[in-house]
Amino acid sequence: MGCNVEELLGERAENLLAFNSPKISKDLLHLPGPDFVDRVYALSNRNNRVLGNLAWLFNHGRLGGTGYLSILPVDQGIEHAGGASFAKNPIYFDPENIIKLAMEGGCNGVASTFGVLGVMSRKYAHKIPFIVKINHNELLTVPNRYNQILYGTVEQAYDMGAAAVGATIYFGSEESDTQIIEIAEAFARAHELGMVTILWCYLRNSAFKKDKDYHAAADLTGQANHLGVTIQADIIKQKLPKTNGGYKALNMGDSSYGKFDERIYSELASDHPIDLCRYQVANCYMGRAGLINSGGASAENDFVEAAVTAVINKRAGGSGLISGRKAFQRPMEEGAKLLNTIQDVYLDSTVTIA
Incomplete structure (x- = not known):
């Protein structure tokens, strides 16, 4: 193995690696494995072309054939502004370096914009699965809005040879109704054309900030996931939960928000x-739909935090990680090493499902 997971986790190792009393038994889950496409996706209404692209995605890179995914997402040039994202490492203004990092890092696929992947599609679309992110935020309007705008069509992604399309819905935002309708239609068309669908299931609403920030609450993000699979996302991208009790906090006082059951917090x-x-x-x-958690912003202890997130996702029954800024906001060799560190967790047979 490329890294010692227990050593990398340090004082958090025992808490994360020895935990074996989950509220929801692993026996109830459809767990990742080499036969995941045949065992799970093949039972669905996805056509043979979608199954073929799912198989390509799951069988590519260092994690190929394991049932796990390691994806490099670089859409931050729009989502967080190009300068803010690439100032630490300006080589990534050049789309080719984004794709090279995904390949050097042994990723299953690379996710980016129509522009980034389109400008290099002739050279690379047949070498690594392309995931075209079809909608994005727009950071020039004052004040900024919680919106996601379609930047192209599903047909454009298909024409460049993409294996998958990705999209974001800001669940909880004023614009979420429109986004749900747009992306449900886009995903249906992508499936018709044989492409995999991946949904960034994010929460955006200032009301989610109470005594703490519930944008990363397990109950609220879990419901966002449930909405995502409802519109037939094959893979769900979600932030790792940091807390719980979002529904309870938003129902305090005279307000009435959503519906919840106390067993969410005690039995589930x-x-x-x-x-x-x-x-x-x-x-x-x-x-039945794979969960990939995001890696988050870059910081001093990126290798440790990446390993922690991977261990939590794997032991919970998730399908992998999608990590961008931690990788591309450092020299390419170091970025590839960080991606390999994530992958090492999924390749380590001693890190088991809880």
Whole structure:
């Protein structure tokens, strides 16, 4: 193995690696494995071309054939502004370097914009699965809005040879109704054309910030996942849960928000991070749609945090990680090493499902 997972986790190793009392039993889950496409996706209404692209995605890169995914997403040039994203490492203004990093890092696929992938499609679309992110935020309007705008068509992604399309819905935002309708239609068309669908299931609403920030609450993100699989996303991208009790906090006082059951917090999840993530997996039809958690912003202890996130996701029954800024905001060799560190967790047979 490329890294010692237990050593990398340090003082958090025992809490994460020895946890074996999840509220939701692993026996109820459809767990990742080499036969995941045949065992799970092949039972669905996805056509043979979608199954073929799912098989390509799951069988590519260092994690090929394991049932796990390691994806490099670089759409931050729009989502977080090009200068803010690439100032640390200006080589990534050039789209070819984004694709090279995904290949050097042994990723299953690379996710980026129409522009980034389109400008290099002739050279690389047949070498690594392309995931075209079809909608994005727009950061020049004052004040900024919680919106996602379609930047092209599903047909354009198909024409460049993409294996998959990705999209974001800001669940909870004023614009979410429009986004749900647009992306449900786009995903239906993508499936018709044989492409995989991946949904960034994010929450955006200032009301989610109370005594703490519930944008990363397991119950609210879990429901976002449940909405995502409802519009037939094959794979769900979600932030790792940091807390729980979002529904309860938003129902305090005279307000009435959503619906919840106390058993969510007592019988379906504990405060342990693996339990919180497992609740997200449960909301992905008990794992029938793969859950990939995001890596988050870059910081000083990126290698440790990447390993922690990977261990939580894997032990919870998730399907992998989608990590961008931690990788591309450093020299390419280091970025590839970080991606390999993530992959090493999924390749390590001693890191088991809780």
